[in-house]
Amino acid sequence: MRKNVLVIGAGGVGQVVVHKCAQNNKLLGDIHIASRTIDKCRRIVASVREKNALQANGVLVAHALDAMDVAATSQLIRTTGAQIVINVGSSFLNMSVLSACIETGAAYIDTAIHEDPVKICETPPWYANYEWKRRAECERAGVTAILGAGFDPGVVNAYAKLASDRYFDRIDSIDIVDINAGNHGRFFATNFDPEINFREFTGQVWSWQNGRWTANRMFEVSREWQLPVVGLQKAYLTGHDEVHSLSQILGVPTVRFWMGFSDHYINVFTVLKNLGLLSEQPLRTAEGQEVVPLKVVKAALPDPASLAPTYAGKTCIGVLVQGRQRGSEQEVFVYNVADHKQAFEEVGSQGISYTAGVPAAAAAMLIASGEWDVRKMVNVEELAPQPFLGLLDRLGLPTRILHHGIDSSLQGQCDATDTSRAASVP
Incomplete structure (x- = not known):
């Protein structure tokens, strides 16, 4: 202890x-x-x-x-x-x-x-x-x-492991989907440290596809997802931490991370990037002062913590796992929906x-x-x-599992899976 x-x-x-x-x-x-x-x-x-x-x-x-x-x-x-x-x-x-x-x-x-x-x-x-x-x-x-x-990384890794243990003999792909369908009411802001947030998206997008690392540009590859509660959402193939462990530890041939961005976010991000304002390399002003553009942008943006009082809407973050079990194709979506207002009221x-x-x-x-x-x-x-x-x-972060068209709680699905397995034993 x-x-x-x-x-x-x-x-x-x-x-x-x-x-x-x-x-x-x-x-x-x-x-x-x-x-x-x-x-x-x-x-x-x-x-x-x-x-x-x-x-x-x-x-x-x-x-x-x-x-x-x-x-x-x-x-x-x-x-x-x-x-x-x-x-x-x-x-x-x-x-x-x-x-x-x-x-x-x-x-x-x-x-x-x-x-x-x-x-x-x-x-x-x-x-x-x-x-x-x-x-x-x-x-x-x-x-x-x-x-x-x-959560991502973290909970989504546990979702993938749970799916691997309970639903699959072989996993072919893991797709992590992160959608924030909330609205903070500001012209532009990031939901966590702007410096870390922007750094995620200014380099190459690394994904693990067909057993090898694949590079793309940010916002180059997109896909629409029909998700519980938040509905139809567009998300972009993005580099993220959990791809770099799940691909190696679980030995899955394809692991990708998808994140939702509004058109407005993409427009502002693109302007800042093209102007060089997201660079982490220092430059010198005409007055001789050395500054790091990314840190200046961070200082000019709202503190992410300040967004909480007016934030409304929900998030949906989940893992779509596809593969085979007992020779048949299998698909499971393990996810959570969180509410901005409820989070503010509690903490x-x-x-x-x-x-x-x-x-x-x-x-x-x-x-x-x-x-x-x-x-x-x-x-x-x-x-x-x-x-x-x-x-x-x-x-406060309940897990839901969508399997064979049935959306149920973590315990409900696990009980059903255990019953199914027991019934299949001769």
Whole structure:
């Protein structure tokens, strides 16, 4: 059993994680939140107290921290007694925070792949560039490191694993579909850190097709999807973290990621990109001041956390798995629908932050209980999916499964599958 959580990062996702950890502090123990800007941490602490979110009386404290400083992060882990670290700060921090966890023995959780600030869209598979190089180091230290435990990556990895275990003898393709059918009412904004958001879309689009890496341009390939609740939606083939683990770990010949974008988003993005304003490379102004265009754009855009009060509508994120079972073609769509307004009412964040933050808190709870405390580095699809998805049902992200035209809950479909299997045994 592990106790006491340190959350690194005080953005919209950090707010969700702290609220959910506070709601379950009987299991998780003391809750600490750290960021370079301590005022953001204090506002999150205040929001938890305003909503009386603590399950039981306990420690809830804000700290100032530069998480790029491994020694300072290690010291804070020791000072707080944190045995679980949830890293929801910038993905530039991952290797530093992981180093501090290895040094102190604390378990590590993140929600996105590590990035080098001066490199965009590195050689696939991306996890092999940084995280997987440290597998042996984690195992020697007995450190549990769960990579990509947000929604995508994270929950969708568990969806794919669940489908693989329960419905297929052979999987031919996995398509992850991410649709935000909500509206924040602003002229233009990103739903999470603009710098990370734009970096995802300015390089090549890598997908895994027919057993090899395939490159496309952003917005070059699109497809319409008829989805539960949100209806007909257009989505674009996009590079994303989970493609780089699912393709290698599950050994599936085709893994693709599709994300929905409005025409307005694409127009604004295209103008910014063509003007060079999404570049991560510094330039010098006529006044002699050095600036990074991407950081200037980030500073000019709304803080994603500020979108929450007026956000309306729903998200639909799911995984379409196709293959064969007992010689017959098989197709399963495993998904979740989240509501922006409901997320704000519960934890003060919009639905995108909610879907990313709740799974990270769930992963911490599974480490605390021992179910996921594996003492090595893993991606989510290497872990048992049922405890994770069952816990998410309770925490506010229920799983739905569309199979043979029947749309049912996670438990309903699993019971039906188990009954079907039992009936087929001679």
